[in-house]
Amino acid sequence: MWRDESVTYQVAHRSLDELWGLLSQIDAVHGLYYLLMHAVFAVWDGGLLALRLPSVAATALAAAGVGAIGTRLAGRRAGTLAGLVFAVLPLTQQYAQEGRSYALVTAGVTWAAYFLLRATADSRARWWTAYALTLVLASWLHEFAAPALVAHGLTLWRSRPERRDAWRWAIAAVAVGTSLLPLAVISAGQAEAQLGWLGRPSLSAWLLFAGLSAAAVALCRLLLRVGAPGAVPLTRLALPLLIAPAGLLMTISLIKPWYVDRYVLYGMTGLALPAGTALAWAIGQRHRLAPAARMLTACLLAGAAVAVLLPWSLLVRSPESRKDDVVAVARVVERQAHKGDGVLFMPSRRREWLLSHPGVYGRLDDLALAESPAVSRTLQGTELKAAEIRRHILATDRIVTLQDPPGQPLDAVPEEEVKRRTLRAHFEVCERTGVHGAQVVVYVRRGVIPC
Template sequence: MAVPAVAAWALGLWGMDRQDSMWRDESVTYQVAHRSLGDLWGLLGHIDAVHGLYYLLMHAVFGVWDGGLVALRLPSVAATALAAAGVGAIGARLSGRTAGTLAGLVFGLLPVTQQYAQEGRSYALVTAGVTWATYFFVRGTEASRGRWWVAYGLLLGLSGWLHEFAVLALVAHALTLWLLRVPRRVWRCWGTAAAGVMLGLLPLAAVSAGQAEQQLGWLGRPSLNAWLQFLAVSAAGALLCRSLVRGPVAAGPGALAWLALPLLIAPAGLLMTISLVKPWYVERYVLYGMTGLALLAGEALARAVRRRHRLAPVARVLTACAALAAAVAVLLPWSLLVRSPGSRKDDVVAVARAVRESAHDGDGVLFMPARRREWLLSYPSVLGHLRDLALAESPTASRTLQGTELPAAAIRRRILSADRILALADPPGQPLDALPQEKVKRQTLSSSFEICERIRVRGAQVLVYTRPGHCAR
C-alpha cells in the first residue's frame, strides 16, 4: 500500500536527528556497530546476542555509509514505512482498500510508531517483519498453499533473530486460528511453520538464556502505570472489536477483528504476566502489537467513511474538517515531543558536549555507575583526552559493552592521584549502586575533593571535582 508507506516515510524523515540528540541505547548500537567483525563476534558471545543480527546489519550500513545519526536511524525509518505498507495490505485483504489505507495511515500516525521509527534499535525492523509475516499468515489461512506458509515461517524466524520476543506473535496467530474455527489442514500448515520458527531460534535461545541475567537483570516487574496503560489499550481494542463484530463483518478466515485483537493483546499480556515471576517486559519489545490496534481503528474509520457518504455534501465537508482538526490537536503535540531530546531518558550528545567544554587535557574521569561509560564511548575524541580512573579493560578488549573496572582499592588509589576529576553521574534522586567500586568512588570524592561545578543535562549531570580550596584555579 503506497499511501501509508509514503506517509510513514515522510513522518520518519521529519526531524529524524531529534535536535542532534541520541540516547544511551542508540549509543550502544552506534559504538558496537563500529567494531570490527571479530570484536563484534566476541561481544555477542558474552552479551547482547539477542541483538546480534541487528548489530551486523548496522555494521554493514556504516560500512557503506558512515552517516552519523541519519545512517543510525534510516533503517528504522525504512522499516516503519514497510510496516505501514504491511498493515495496509492486511487491511485491504481482509476488509477492502479503504480500510487498508486508513489502517496503514493510523499505524504511521501512532505516537509510539513515530518514536521507534526514529530509534537506532531493532524494534521497527521487528515490527515490519512480524507485520508482513502476519500478511503471509492471512494468505495461508485463505489458500493453505505451501508457499505462503514457507514465507510466513522464514520471515517470522528472521524477526525472531532480530529480537526473540517476536516469537510471541505465534501465540496471537494461534488464538486467531482458534477464534476463526479453521479446518484442521490450516492448523497443520501453521503448526509446521511454527515448529520451524521455534527450531530455527533454538541456537539463539540457548546463547541468550545464559546472558539473560546480564541482559535483563536491570528490569523490575511491570509497574502499576504499565498495567494501566496495557489495560487501557486492550480495552480500546476490545471496544473497537465489539463494534465491528456486531455489524456485517465476515465470519470466515478473513475476519479482521479476530486477527487484530489477539495481536494487540496476547504478546504484551503474556510477557507482562511472565514478568510477574521473571521480569522481562518492556513496551518496545512487543511494539508490533500496535498493528492490531491500527487494523481495528482503520476498519472503524472505513465504516465511518461509508456512513458519511449518506450525508449531504456540506455535512461531509464539515465532518471531515472536524475530524482532521481533532486528529491534529491530539497528535501534533505527541509528534513534536517524540522528536525532541526530552522524549528519551538521556542525551549522550549533550553529555559529550558538556564534558568537552569543561574538561582539561589529562583530567580524570569517573562514571558513576560504570555503565554510564556509554555516554562517552560514541565520542572517543572526547574520552581520549581524559584519564579513565576506574577502567581495567576497554569494552573491545574485555568483549563487553562498557568495559570492566578495577577493584575498589585500585580505584581509590587512582582517584587520589588526580587533582581534577569529572564525574559523570545520574541525576539527583536516582538509586545508588551498592557495588564496592561504586561506593569507593563516592566515598573518596566526598572525603578528598570538593565540587566546583555541577552541569545538568538531559538525564545526567557532570560534576567537576578538585582538591579542597582549588576551585578558583
C-alpha cells in the same frame, strides 16, 4: 541519542571478532541486529542518520504491511487508512526514529501475518515458507517476536481452519521455534545481565495495556455490529496480535520480569487495523449527512486527531521522551574538560555516555578503567579494584565526573563507594551542569588548583 542507541552505535563499530566476543557474553538477543548495523556503517558511516535509517525504512515497510492486510481483509480504503493510522501512532513514531531493532521486528511480524492470510487462502507451499522464514528473521532480530506465534495460533483457532492448514501452521511454528533454540539457549544464560534491570509491570503499564485493548475491542464490536466489510476475519487477526503477546509477557513478568512495551511494538498492527477499517466505514456513511454537517464532522474529527496526536508526536521527537541524552552529555564534557583531565563514571555503566563519542572520550584519562569494552568483551568495560581507583584519583588534580541526576539511588559496591568517598575527602566541586537524565560535575583538588 539516548543510552540504548549509543550501545548500538559503539557496538556496531567494533570489528567482527570483537562483536562475536561481546555476543558470547551479553546481548546475544540483539546479535543479528548489531551485525546488520555493522554492515550499514561499513557501507556508510553516516552517524545518527545511518543509525536510524534502517528503523525509518522498517517502519515504512511495516505500515505497508498493515495496509496490505487491511486491503486484503476489508478493501483498499480500509487498508490505506489502517496503514496511515499505524504510521501516526505515537509508539510507532517513537521507535521509527530510534536506532534499535524494534521497528524491524515489527515489520517482520506484520508481514508474517500477511503471509499467514495468504497461506490459509492459497494451498501453495510458498506462502507457508514465506510465513515461516519471515517470522524466523523477526525472531532472530529479537526473540520476543516469537510470542506472535501465540497470536497467530489464536487467529487460526478462531477461524476454524482446514486440518491441512492447521498442520502446516504447526510445522511452521515448530520450524520457527527450532531455529530460535540456539539463540534462546545462549540468551537464557545471559538473562540476568540482560533483563536484571527490569521490574514488574507498573500500574501505568497495565492501564495502558487495558486502555488500548478496550479501544480495539470496542472498534471491533462496532465493525461487527454495523456489518463492515471484512469485520470478522479482521477481528480474528487484530485482537490476538494486540492482546496475546503483550498480555503473555506481562503475566509472566509478575513472576519473572520480561515485559517492556517496545518488545511487543508489533501489537500496534492489531490496533491500527480496526481503527483504519472503522474510519473507512465512517467515510462510507458520509452520504447520510448533509454537506454542511459532513464538512463540520470532518473538521471536528481532524481537529480532535491533531489535538491528541500532535503533542505526543512532538514529544517523542524530543530528548525528554528518553531517559537521557548522550549527545548533550558529550557536548558538556567537551566544553568543560581540559585535555588530560581525569574522568570518572558514577556508576561505571554511565561510561556509555562517552563511548559513542571517542573524540571526546579520548581526550580524558579514565581513572577507573581496567579493560576497555572491546578487550573485556563487555558493553561498558571493566573497572579496577577500589584501592587502585583511589590511588588513581589521588594522583589527579582535576576530574570530570559523569553522574546520574540528584536523587537517584547510589550503587553500594566498593568501587563506587570509594569514588564518592575520595572525592568528598580530597576534592571540591568546581562546576556542576545538569543535562537531561545526567549531570556533569567537575572536581578540583582542594587547595591545589583554583576552580
